[in-house]
Amino acid sequence: MTVMTSDPLASAAPVIELTGARKTYHTGDIEFEALRGIDCRIFPGEYVAIVGPSGSGKSTLMNILGCLDVLTSGRYVLAGEDVSTLDEDALASARNRRIGFVFQQFNLLSSLSALGNVELPLIYAGVAPAERRARALAALERVGLGDRSRNHPGQLSGGQQQRVAIARALVTEPAIVLADEPTGNLDSHSTRDVLAMLDDLHAEGRTIVLITHEGDVAARASTVYNVTDGQFVGAGTEIAK
Amino acid sequence: MRPADLLSSAWRAIRSHKMRSALTMLGIVVGIASVVLTVGLGLGTQKDVSEQIAALGSDLLIVSPGSSTDESGMRGGFGSGTTLTRADADALASTVAVPDAKAVAAEKTASVSLEYGESNWTTEVTGTSTSWPEVRSRELLYGTFFTDEQADEAASVIVLGSETAQELFGSTAVVGQEVTIDTESYEVIGVLAEAGSSGDGSLDDLAVVPMTTMVEQVDSSSASESVGTIYIKAASSDLLGAASQEAESLLLNLHGIAAAEDADFTIEVQDSLLDAATSVYQRLTVLLTGIAALALLVGGIGVMNIMLVSVTERTREIGLRKALGAAPATIRNQFLIEAMILGLSGGAVGVIIGVGLALALPAALGSTIVVSGLALVVSVVVAVGIGAVFGVYPAARAARLAPIDALRDQ
Numbered sequence: 324m325t326v327m328t329s330d331p332l333a334s335a336a337p338v339i340e341l342t343g344a345r346k347t348y349h350t351g352d353i354e355f356e357a358l359r360g361i362d363c364r365i366f367p368g369e370y371v372a373i374v375g376p377s378g379s380g381k382s383t384l385m386n387i388l389g390c391l392d393v394l395t396s397g398r399y400v401l402a403g404e405d406v407s408t409l410d411e412d413a414l415a416s417a418r419n420r421r422i423g424f425v426f427q428q429f430n431l432l433s434s435l436s437a438l439g440n441v442e443l444p445l446i447y448a449g450v451a452p453a454e455r456r457a458r459a460l461a462a463l464e465r466v467g468l469g470d471r472s473r474n475h476p477g478q479l480s481g482g483q484q485q486r487v488a489i490a491r492a493l494v495t496e497p498a499i500v501l502a503d504e505p506t507g508n509l510d511s512h513s514t515r516d517v518l519a520m521l522d523d524l525h526a527e528g529r530t531i532v533l534i535t536h537e538g539d540v541a542a543r544a545s546t547v548y549n550v551t552d553g554q555f556v557g558a559g560t561e562i563a564k
Numbered sequence: 565m566r567p568a569d570l571l572s573s574a575w576r577a578i579r580s581h582k583m584r585s586a587l588t589m590l591g592i593v594v595g596i597a598s599v600v601l602t603v604g605l606g607l608g609t610q611k612d613v614s615e616q617i618a619a620l621g622s623d624l625l626i627v628s629p630g631s632s633t634d635e636s637g638m639r640g641g642f643g644s645g646t647t648l649t650r651a652d653a654d655a656l657a658s659t660v661a662v663p664d665a666k667a668v669a670a671e672k673t674a675s676v677s678l679e680y681g682e683s684n685w686t687t688e689v690t691g692t693s694t695s696w697p698e699v700r701s702r703e704l705l706y707g708t709f710f711t712d713e714q715a716d717e718a719a720s721v722i723v724l725g726s727e728t729a730q731e732l733f734g735s736t737a738v739v740g741q742e743v744t745i746d747t748e749s750y751e752v753i754g755v756l757a758e759a760g761s762s763g764d765g766s767l768d769d770l771a772v773v774p775m776t777t778m779v780e781q782v783d784s785s786s787a788s789e790s791v792g793t794i795y796i797k798a799a800s801s802d803l804l805g806a807a808s809q810e811a812e813s814l815l816l817n818l819h820g821i822a823a824a825e826d827a828d829f830t831i832e833v834q835d836s837l838l839d840a841a842t843s844v845y846q847r848l849t850v851l852l853t854g855i856a857a858l859a860l861l862v863g864g865i866g867v868m869n870i871m872l873v874s875v876t877e878r879t880r881e882i883g884l885r886k887a888l889g890a891a892p893a894t895i896r897n898q899f900l901i902e903a904m905i906l907g908l909s910g911g912a913v914g915v916i917i918g919v920g921l922a923l924a925l926p927a928a929l930g931s932t933i934v935v936s937g938l939a940l941v942v943s944v945v946v947a948v949g950i951g952a953v954f955g956v957y958p959a960a961r962a963a964r965l966a967p968i969d970a971l972r973d974q
Contacts, residue, residue, distance in 0.1 A: 386968050389887070391887060391967045391968045391971070392966075392968055411891070411892055412891045412892065412893070415886060415889050415890060415891040415892070415894075416889065416891070418886075418887060418888070418889050419888065419889020420889070424887050424888070426971070430880070430884045430887075430971070432881060432884070434576060434577070434580040435576075443885070443888050444888045444889055446565060446566075446569045446573070447565055447885070447888055447889040447890050447891075447894065448889065449565060449566055451566075452569075491888075495889075
């Protein structure tokens with residue numbers, strides 16, 4: 324599989340294209356500009372890390388990229404679809420089809436087995452039971468948990484839970500995998516485990532956007548963007564491997 | 565999302581909080597069980613009452629002489645006229661003219677003093693036909709009623725009410741004794757069983773003689789052909805109206821009267837008292853059902869309460885589901901279906917408990933409880949409806965949660 328680079332001259336169209344992205348929050352009379360005009364293009368197969376201290380606006384950026392929130396002004400094109408004007412139902416559908424989330428808190432449903440959790444996005448996509456079972460099992464096997472499909476989250480270690488979450492993110496074959504501090508709740512062993520898995524996914528040609536405040540985690544990415552006060556500081560830094 | 569997945573997802577959510585779901589259902593269970601019971605009790609009481617009505621003679625028509633209304637709207641000469649005759653009674657007894665009548669008895673009454681030895685007692689003496697016990701739903705305690713033969717030959721026989729017998733003889737076992745009316749002796753051939761009292765007074769203070777005996781001996785002063793009242797017992801209480809119409813047209817015809825408003829007689833149904841009793845029971849049923857409905861309302865509010873708690877508690881789950889692609893409508897439907905399943909299960913358990921109590925209670929209380937299938941179906945539908953109605957608000961709240969806020973919730 325070929326590994327795409329961030330070379331703007333690359334033939335493929337960008338998966339993510341942010342143009343003049345601004346986000347302003349209103350709390351009573353107080354206005355807070357979380358994003359102050361961000362331009363960014365991420366191409367298929369890129370492994371991008373977005374880093375910045377807390378309050379820098381990187382969480383807001385992650386919400387925007389994940390279609391969990393909409394821009395106040397500017398344009399966001401995800402996999403060729405302008406999502407900045409979509410309503411809630413269309414955003415839900417965009418999240419379902421285009422984005423695979425990996426959260427810091429894992430966010431697995433404790434009442435469901437690992438398999439049930441991985442099946443969830445396919446249920447909302449309306450996939451028939453037999454097909455979604457097969458796809459969920461395949462995704463679990465991909466993250467090395469094929470033998471744990473019947474286990475519930477409470478019976479799995481933190482690292483295993485995060486791998487179930489990664490399987491859930493992959494099962495819909497999304498345009499991007501969006502990982503928000505995926506190692507924030509893990510011990511060092513599990514951290515290495517999960518980061519190695521992301522490296523593998525990158526090697527397979529998947530597009531990964533990683534949000535983190537840890538430099539050594541960001542160092543695994545091919546491109547790093549620094550966010551401060553709602554803006555990118557400098558251009559994306561390409562990491563030499 | 566496929567409907568089957570929606571259902572199983574809601575069902576799983578309910579099962580994963582067993583205790584809470586059971587407590588939520590409890591309100592609905594109590595409400596539905598009490599509705600089933602009160603409706604059953606109401607229907608049972610109505611059945612009891614209508615059986616009593618039938619026993620007391622709601623299948624009875626009373627034909628009285630005189631018009632029911634005159635020009636002023638007053639009841640002029642009601643019951644005191646002499647427009648009804650024994651021939652009218654014989655005609656009414658014809659199965660051709662009045663096919664829906666089962667039996668007919670004319671009555672001619674007079675207040676007469678009865679004597680036995682030293683004691684005497686003034687009572688209402690009724691001259692009538694042999695069908696009287698059947699028509700008036702009376703039974704004999706001792707002896708027999710008079711026969712057609714005795715009626716034909718104007719025999720000097722008399723049947724006494726139990727109270728009359730008690731007053732005259734100090735006992736009711738007096739068959740074979742003789743009473744004297746105006747120097748004439750009458751053999752007591754029967755004593756009536758007690759019937760209690762009606763609005764007009766005791767039904768047990770009376771004496772009954774054959775109509776012929778009445779007009780020839782006891783009350784020979786009055787017009788021999790006229791009778792006071794004719795009682796018609798309909799074949800069943802359903803046929804009361806039909807019998808009434810048949811009797812009316814026959815009498816109008818016999819009396820040569822063209823228009824019903826000119827009738828010189830009145831036909832009434834003897835159930836106004838019992839109507840009042842029925843309406844009391846109906847009001848009681850409405851009241852009890854109202855209380856049961858309140859219990860259901862409280863149950864519904866319980867559902868809403870718990871669903872709201874559930875939405876708050878599951879904010880994170882809702883956020884995650886939305887992040888994974890659940891549209892607002894999908895989230896709303898899931899919570900609505902959860903509420904409806906709670907209503908359905910609560911309703912089903914309530915119906916089972918209600919029916920169980922309906923089967924067990926009559927033995928203990930001695931009252932009739934009628935379990936109607938329609939009421940059960942309606943109860944379950946209402947329970948599901950309550951789940952839906954009281955689930956709307958929590959479900960809408962869940963659907964409105966913004967995914968980022970929901971995910972951030974700790």
